[in-house]
Amino acid sequence: MTKTNIKASNSNMSDKLYKLSDFIPEFSQFRTNEDKTRIGCPSIDNSLFVSTRKGEKYFKPVNVVCPECYSRDVVKNGTYSRKLIFLTIGEQNCIVQKYKCNKCGHVIYTDLSSIVNGNANITIPVIEHIEYLYSYFNGSLHKIRKSLKKEHNIEISHQSIENIILKSEYEIEHRNWTFSGYYLFDALWVKKNGKWKYILALFDLELNTIVAKELVDSETVENVYDFLNQSLRNQKKNCIITDLKSEYRVAIDKLQIKQQFCTFHTKQLINREIRDYIDKNNASEEEIEIIHDYKSLFFDIIDVDSINEAKKIRDKLFYINSNVPSVIRKLVSKLIIPEFKKLTNHLTDSKIAITSNKIENCFLKNFPKHIKKLFKTDKGILKRFNLKLKYWDEDNAIY
Ligand SMILES: [Zn+2]
Structure with a gap:
């Protein structure tokens, strides 16, 4: 037996596979999802009859x-x-x-609302498919356009695709959500007309999605405070995990919510400070060795298994010798000792995440770098963000 690839265009197939529901309006209610897909109208209502006549589609209501x-x-x-x-x-x-x-003279139009919105010419399933592709192709209008042409015989302009994405309505319905009390906080930078804007976002660790977001012009303490205060009203406030940005830290302190520094960002900061010091001061071998010994202690505080162990190490740092390199003294007095709790809260409660990875992944998946620069309006930024989040939620969110 030989296998041959039979290539038939979809439109040819649909013309040949007639079913009773294609001829008899009353059979419309027996249309299967397959039938509806075959005629290109997966969303069609049972009260609407459609048939094909001389290559044209004919619509009328089943009952008038x-x-x-x-x-x-x-x-x-x-x-x-x-x-x-x-x-x-x-x-x-x-x-x-x-x-x-005949009774009142009213002119009655066939109700097409199950397949198309108002006077639009792009049907609802196509719009939904574009929204899906937008998420699938990470926002490349070019790829969406190509896919529509190839898979669906649809040719529409970039502009129409963009308009559909901007019009999409997806708002996260979180008014009734009960948050877990364990959060990640971060901001996503986006560029609008060459200027930076920031999407402040709160990620619930148990719901596994972004539960609140707001677009702001700057990451000030006030903006962060207002956003968190508003978003967490009447919700549990066990802990917020953030990177070490001082605006975030101050705002969360002001809210009197327990804080955990992302351990990855903390280690990154320590490494950076040390590297800068060594480069600038042409540190000697001996000095570098001392610096690295202290660095291991700092990392141990973050990585040990119990808060008591962490405290023991911290206590060693209270009386630090004045001949210890200044970068170490600075890290001890500005970070390790005053922010000890923010470095080690995760040792006292296993529900506290040790990194802010999850929100960063969510950002990255939803808004990869290459689409961050496309925005022209605030509305555009949030619409796209919501749309991407919709598909993130379908795959990831638990609620
Ligand atoms: Zn009437």
Whole structure:
């Protein structure tokens, strides 16, 4: 037996596979999802009949009732045509039936709202598919356009695709959410018309998604404070994990919520300070060795298994010799001792994450670097963010 690839265009297939529901309006309710997909209208309502006549799609209601006087005494009153763009079968010329009520004279239009919004020509399933592709292709309009052409015989402009994405309505419904009390906080930088803007975001560790966000012009203590204060109203406030940005730290302190520094960022900061010192001061071998011994102690405080062990190490640092390199004395007096709790809170409660990785991954997945610069409006930024988050939620969120 030989295998051959049979290539048939979708539109040819759909013309050949007729079913009773394609001819008899009353059978519309027996259309399967497969039938609906075959005719390019997966969202079509049972009250709407569609058939194909001479290459044109013809729409009429299954039952006609006058919306003004509820009379069923109606007569056909001409048709009008519309060009609609369908999934699978692309652009089609459509004939839509009109009726007139014999009782009150009202002209009745066929209700197409299950397949298309208002006077748009792109049908709802196509819009939903574009939203899906947007998330799948990480925002490349070019790839979305190509995929629509290849898979669905649909040709629409970049601008139309962009408009659909901007119009998409997805708002996170979190008014009724009960947060876990364990959060990550961070900001995503986005560029709008060449200027930086910031999406402040709060990630719930148990719900595994962003539960609050706000677009602001700057990352000031006040903005961060207001955002967190507002977002956490009436919610549990066990701990917030952040990087070491001072605006975040001050704002969270002001809210009197327990804080944990991301251990990855902390180690990065320690390494950076030490490297800068060694480079600038041309440190001797001996000095470098002392510095590294202390660095191991700092890292041990973060990495040990119990708070008591961490405290023991910290206590060794209280009386530090004045001939110890200044970078070490600075780290001890500015970070390790005053912020000891923020470095070790995770040792007292296992629900406290030790890094802010999860929110960074969520940002990265939703807003990769290459799409951060495309934005022209605040609305555009948030619409896209919400849309990406929708698919993140479907795969990841627990609620
Ligand atoms: Zn009427």
